[in-house]
Amino acid sequence: MPVTFTKIQVTTLGSAQASFDFQNIPATYTDLVLKLSVRSTSATNWANIGINGGSTTAVNLKHLLNFSGTIISQAYDYFRSPANGVAASTDTFSNGEIYLTNYAGANNKTMIGDGVQTSNNAGDIEIQLAGFRWPFTAAINRLTITCDSGSNWAANSSASLYGIKKD
Amino acid sequence: MTTRPTKLIVDCSTGIAQELELTDEEMAQRELDAIEWAERQAAQQAADNALAALKTSAKAKLVAGEPLTEEEAATIVL
Numbered sequence: 001m002p003v004t005f006t007k008i009q010v011t012t013l014g015s016a017q018a019s020f021d022f023q024n025i026p027a028t029y030t031d032l033v034l035k036l037s038v039r040s041t042s043a044t045n046w047a048n049i050g051i052n053g054g055s056t057t058a059v060n061l062k063h064l065l066n067f068s069g070t071i072i073s074q075a076y077d078y079f080r081s082p083a084n085g086v087a088a089s090t091d092t093f094s095n096g097e098i099y100l101t102n103y104a105g106a107n108n109k110t111m112i113g114d115g116v117q118t119s120n121n122a123g124d125i126e127i128q129l130a131g132f133r134w135p136f137t138a139a140i141n142r143l144t145i146t147c148d149s150g151s152n153w154a155a156n157s158s159a160s161l162y163g164i165k166k167d
Numbered sequence: 168m169t170t171r172p173t174k175l176i177v178d179c180s181t182g183i184a185q186e187l188e189l190t191d192e193e194m195a196q197r198e199l200d201a202i203e204w205a206e207r208q209a210a211q212q213a214a215d216n217a218l219a220a221l222k223t224s225a226k227a228k229l230v231a232g233e234p235l236t237e238e239e240a241a242t243i244v245l
Contacts, residue, residue, distance in 0.1 A: 009177050011184065018172040018189055018197065024180040044204075150201030152172055161179065 016152040027104035029163030042151040044085035063130030
């Protein structure tokens with residue numbers, strides 16, 4: 001079963017921006033992969049992701065989270081990935097990946113995400129392993145990535161979108 | 168005149184990227200996000216402080232040989 005991993009868009013910010021907004025995502029792939037390397041210009045913990053222009057809370061989330069050394073299992077409604085804020089070491093960026101399965105299909109969409117805030121502080125490393133479900137049947141054609149604290153993404157933050165095609 | 172924050176829109180069908188100022192609706196959502204974030208941070212800080220106080224109290228009672236409350240015991244029992 002041949003599998004292709006194709007770059008759709010790779011975007012690195014030259015200046016601070018409120019959001020990344022990938023629009024008109026082609027429906028020609030089987031799955032999507034979103035990779036984030038972000039840092040906020042103020043305090044923050046998460047990169048919130050909106051689907052098709054909708055709310056970032058329209059997604060069921062179940063995740064395991066290492067929160068400053070405490071392992072937490074939670075379920076709530078958010079589509080998100082860890083993000084670095086100004087409290088993280090200077091010029092460091094979080095890294096996260098979300099795999100969107102059958103994003104253009106007619107069923108509810110399921111996604112898996114992993115990510116970590118990066119820090120030189122050994123006691124404050126936050127790691128997320130999450131499963132998500134978007135309870136709608138429309139094809140996903142837009143992803144909007146905003147900062148959960150309502151601030152901007154710093155210059156050099158990047159968001160990359162890839163398409164996976166299974167023949 | 169205050170400059171509005173901008174967003175980066177990438178059209179994946181053409182590869183064209185453009186920076187646009189946030190709309191009124193997006194500005195309102197951004198302000199709401201900031202308020203909710205501050206409230207969550209305050210709640211988390213309060214919970215962290217309460218847990219730290221319980222642990223401190225539990226430790227002091229253990230050293231002194233005094234009985235712990237159920238809440239205090241829960242901070243040290245797996």
